[in-house]
Amino acid sequence: MPVINETLGQYSELFMLLAAGTYTVAFIAFAWDLAKSSKTFHAVDLKAAASAATEKVTVAAGRVSGGQRSSDAGGPAGRAERPTSGLTVENGTAAGDMKYAAERRVPARVAVALTVLGVLIHAAGVVTRALGAGRVPWGNMYEFLTTGAFVAVAVFLVALIRRDLRFLGTFVLGLAIIMLVAASVSFWTPVGHLVPALQSYWLIIHVSIAVLSSALFTLTFLMSALQLVQSHRQKALTAGRPDKLSFMRLVPNALSLENLSYRINAIAFIGWTFTLMFGAIWAEKAWGRFWGWDPKEVWTFVIWVVYAGYLHARATRGWTGTRAAWLSIVGYACVIINFTLVNTVFQGLHSYSGL
Numbered sequence: 642m643p644v645i646n647e648t649l650g651q652y653s654e655l656f657m658l659l660a661a662g663t664y665t666v667a668f669i670a671f672a673w674d675l676a677k678s679s680k681t682f683h684a685v686d687l688k689a690a691a692s693a694a695t696e697k698v699t700v701a702a703g704r705v706s707g708g709q710r711s712s713d714a715g716g717p718a719g720r721a722e723r724p725t726s727g728l729t730v731e732n733g734t735a736a737g738d739m740k741y742a743a744e745r746r747v748p749a750r751v752a753v754a755l756t757v758l759g760v761l762i763h764a765a766g767v768v769t770r771a772l773g774a775g776r777v778p779w780g781n782m783y784e785f786l787t788t789g790a791f792v793a794v795a796v797f798l799v800a801l802i803r804r805d806l807r808f809l810g811t812f813v814l815g816l817a818i819i820m821l822v823a824a825s826v827s828f829w830t831p832v833g834h835l836v837p838a839l840q841s842y843w844l845i846i847h848v849s850i851a852v853l854s855s856a857l858f859t860l861t862f863l864m865s866a867l868q869l870v871q872s873h874r875q876k877a878l879t880a881g882r883p884d885k886l887s888f889m890r891l892v893p894n895a896l897s898l899e900n901l902s903y904r905i906n907a908i909a910f911i912g913w914t915f916t917l918m919f920g921a922i923w924a925e926k927a928w929g930r931f932w933g934w935d936p937k938e939v940w941t942f943v944i945w946v947v948y949a950g951y952l953h954a955r956a957t958r959g960w961t962g963t964r965a966a967w968l969s970i971v972g973y974a975c976v977i978i979n980f981t982l983v984n985t986v987f988q989g990l991h992s993y994s995g996l
Contacts, residue, residue, distance in 0.1 A: 649773030650832035654825070656766030657787055661821040663759035664794070664814045670752035671810035677748055679888040749807045753798075756814065760798060763791045773832040779848045780835045782984055786824035789980075790817040793856040800860065804901070808892045812863045843923035847916060854912035855976055858948075861902040861909065862973035865966040868898040872963055899965060903955055906969060910948045917945050940979040947972040 767788055770778040778784045797813045800806050835844075872895040874886050884890075892898070920941060921931040932938060951968045954960035960968065 646773045646775070646832050649769045653766045653770035653773060653832075656762055656769060657821060657825065660759050660763035660766055661818055661825075663755055663762060664818050664821070667752045667755035667759055668811060668814040668818060670748050670755060671807070671814065674746055674748035674752060674807070675811060675888040675891070678746070678891050679886075749810070752810055753801065753807065756794065756798060756810065760791065760794050763787075763794065767791050770832065774834075776835065777845050777848075779852065780839055780844065781830045782828040783824045783830040785848070785852070785980070786820045786828060789852050789855060790820040790824075792852050793817055793820075793859050796853070796856040796860065806860075808867070809860065809863050812866075813859070816859065841923060841926065843919060843926065847919040847923050850912050850919065851916040854909045854916060855980070857905055857909035857912065858973050858976050861906045861969055864898045864902040864905075865969040865973075867892055868895050868902065868966045869963060871895040871898060872966075895962070899961065902969060903952075903965070906948060906972075907952060910945075910952060913941075913945055913948065917941055936983050937979070940975065940983050944972065944975045944979060947975055 767778050770784065770787070774780070779788045793813060794817050797806065797809065834840075867889075870886065871889055871892055874884070874889050875895060878884060893901070920938065924933065924938070925931045947968070951960075951965065951972055954968065955965045
């Protein structure tokens with residue numbers, strides 16, 4: 642049996658490596674899509690500007706010639722008919738943006754297909770790790786990172802079914818690659834049994850909800866960061882400055898990003914509430930108390946307070962726009978601290994994660 646477990650562990654590591662490689666290619670494809678889109682939108686802007694300039698010259702020439710003919714005839718000034726320059730609504734920047742964003746762009750399609758392939762390979766890695774360990778594969782930092790990366794990408798793909806969120810692909814896959822590399826380089830742990838405190842069905846309930854909630858918080862963090870960029874870009878365009886971030890036309894406007902982030906944060910917050918509750922119940926089963934001010938418990942509660950403040954402030958206090966985005970980003974920073982520094986630096990009852 643130990644030989645079989647070790648073999649499955651090796652297969653799991655191979656699958657993780659293949660998944661990371663596939664994600665990297667998909668990441669490049671998503672980045673290529675953004676770069677190609679930026680180039681396309683720039684060409685559209687140049688064409689629109691050239692057409693507008695041609696139209697102005699034609700109208701001005703028509704007015705001059707019309708006025709001259711009117712003067713020669715001794716009658717009232719003639720009205721030059723407004724010529725058409727061939728610039729249709731579809732070639733305008735706003736309509737053109739929507740039309741191009743709605744198209745099934747080839748690099749983006751390839752990137753999504755590669756992401757699906759990568760997540761299937763990643764799933765094989767998670768499953769073989771679970772079979773090798775004879776338990777759920779999230780008992781230490783290595784397993785949490787690999788499983789967390791899988792869930793983040795899987796949630797992104799599921800969200801694509803309902804909304805066109807391909808503009809998040811570069812960022813989601815970039816984060817997944819970082820998590821897989823960190824797991825393999827810094828937190829690798831051989832397949833093994835868990836300490837007695839973790840040998841409970843609460844591990845499945847508590848950690849699985851925490852991982853899913855963290856994946857949703859990851860999406861809202863990326864949306865909030867893009868919201869700040871989009872808000873700055875929209876202000877620059879309103880002020881008449883040139884568009885230096887053409888690829889952001891693939892991204893919804895700042896208000897749409899904020900509303901979508903708020904709804905997903907509300908769902909993730911419910912999940913995090915259950916994470917906190919089930920963690921307290923598990924602590925009572927394992928250590929005989931619901932709360933002990935352990936660093937992990939404290940930071941789990943801090944995350945809950947920050948996101949509760951975010952939801953309350955936005956719903957009742959009018960904290961919208963950039964303030965709401967920054968508060969969401971602060972909440973995700975607390976999530977990162979909880980699953981990095983707290984697990985690796987602080988000493989407590991949760992310091993048994995195989996480090």
